[in-house]
Amino acid sequence: MASQPGKATQEFVPIKEIRDGYAILKDGSMRAIVLASSVNFALKSEEEQNATLYQFQDFLNSLDFSIQIFVQSRKLDIRPYLALLENRLKEQVIDLLKIQTQEYINFIKNFTETTNIMTKSFFIVVPYSPSISQGASPLSFFKRSKGAAEVKRRDDEIYEENRAQLEERVSVVEQGLVRCGIRVVQLGTEEVVELFYKLFNPGDTEKPIKIN
DSSP, X not given: OOOOHHHHHHHTOOEEEEEXXXXXXXXXXXXXXXXXXXOOGGGSOHHHHHHHHHHHHHHHHHOSSOOEEEEEEEEOOOHHHHHHHHHHHHHOXXXXXXXXXXXXXXXXXXXXXXXXXXXXXXXXXXXXXXXXXXXXXXXXXXXXXXXXXXXXHHHHHHHHHHHHHHHXXXXXXXXXXXXXXXXXXXXXXXXXXHHHHHHHOTTSOOOOOOOO
């Protein structure tokens, strides 16, 4: 019998669904993803560098749960910028500006063809795993003994409880990073889906996620 590549691939993906910006894994645990800005550490004075390090150390020591720091490096997709320049070139009515714009386009093309321009994105993954009392066995018995509507209501209640716990952790992480001089924003559903799409489809060139 012919194999099903799509189904086989999904078996290696631990994500059950993306809901309200949270990744819900197949084991029932949840993940929130926070996008963090970079800090130009090299331009700081020695005193500022030490202060930043101590502040970040205090932040890590204050956590009573684990976090994952994920750095994504990707080649910058310059095509949208080149397309914008091409449109500007068509709109130019002054010959000198047309020549200058075309020369600039050629320069950008030649430069990016010979140089790998990378962009880095920094993410903090905040986890939460439900307690044993919300495990598979009691819930499975509950599902067998109750109707579909009641099961959905109970599932929604458990989800809201877990989300509230995870939101508290996200708030702790965000406040700690802000004290370190780092700007943060929690990813929404579309951003989380886009991030995982990039991870599982590294050959596709997409625009990077940015902090506004």
